[in-house]
Amino acid sequence: MTTGFTEPMAGSRTGPALVSGGFGKLSARAGASCLEELNITDPKAVIELHRWHLDEGADILRTNTGGASPERLDRYRMHDEAFIVSYMAAEHASKAAREHGGGRRVMGVARVEALAPLIGFLPLDRVEAAARTMASGLVGGGADMLLLETAQCPARIVAALDGTRRGMADAGRSVPVLVKLRYETRLGALARDAITDSLARAAAAVAGIGAHGLALAPDNLDRPFAETLWATAEAYRGPLFVDLAPTSPHWAGLDDRTGLRQRIAFTAGRRVEPCETIEGPVRPAPANDAGPRPVARSY
Secondary structure, X not given: OOOOOOHHHOOOOOOOEEEOOOOHHHHHHHOOOOHHHHHHHOHHHHHHHHHHHHHOOOOEEEOOOOOOOHHHHHHHOOXXXXXXXXXXXXXXXXXXXXXXXXXXXXXXXXXXXXXXXXXXXXXXXXXXXXXXXXXXXXXHOOOOEEEEXXXXXXXXXXXXXXXXXXXXXXXXXXXXXXXXXEOOHHHOOOOHHHHHHHHHHHHHHHHHOOOOEEEEOHHHOOOOHHHHXXXXXXXXXXXXXXXXXXXXXXXXXXXXXXHOHHHEEEEEOOOOOOOOOOOOOOOOOXXXXXXXXXXXXXX
């Protein structure tokens, strides 16, 4: 580890700390509802999956809150439950981490939406409010650090981080905040060079507002991922979270240019082969007189 910030998060292992993967294994339990609802309705399943991730070698547990923003939960008529969904998600992850021991930590995931149905792009005040709600719940529930995911627009990054800091103040705790950049194509061009340049400018904004780490969302970045990571790492000189499994082909492109690998403080995924999906009864989808719900997804 290269900084005092990363060392307490990595346990006794050397090298980057391993962050747990997603929550797709919970899909069978969720029926047609959102996975984040399970933080309230089926906490045992959420905790069981956290324990599985720990057994797979995770040093840091990611909370089940990838779709827990008020705007996304509003699609399931759960807008007012945004705080408690995040709070309970952090509680469940903290419980699993404490029981496992070994200094395992919890990363509270706060993904701020760029768009909302009927509204279009969220105004900056709503970006701030959403981040505040999620951060207060996650930190209040026991998260040791936050992963704030937002679009590449610098104004949105600033608004989201402002909301996050207000949320931590509401909870009475301050924890490190990593900013994860997700490229929103409707905010910019599709050309590879334009995407890289835009993310590099966003990374410079992250550096200017005092975030503790930087990550890129890999699922909407095609090759060369390494070139985009390199450009953003040049603009942001702090610890990096490469949100890729160690088996990802993107790793092959990460050479050791000027110590880039040494700056990677966090990676994602697992160290051993996946086991069978967690078994459990499939819950029927809740009745919804407003029409069918979107298919459950984990982000």
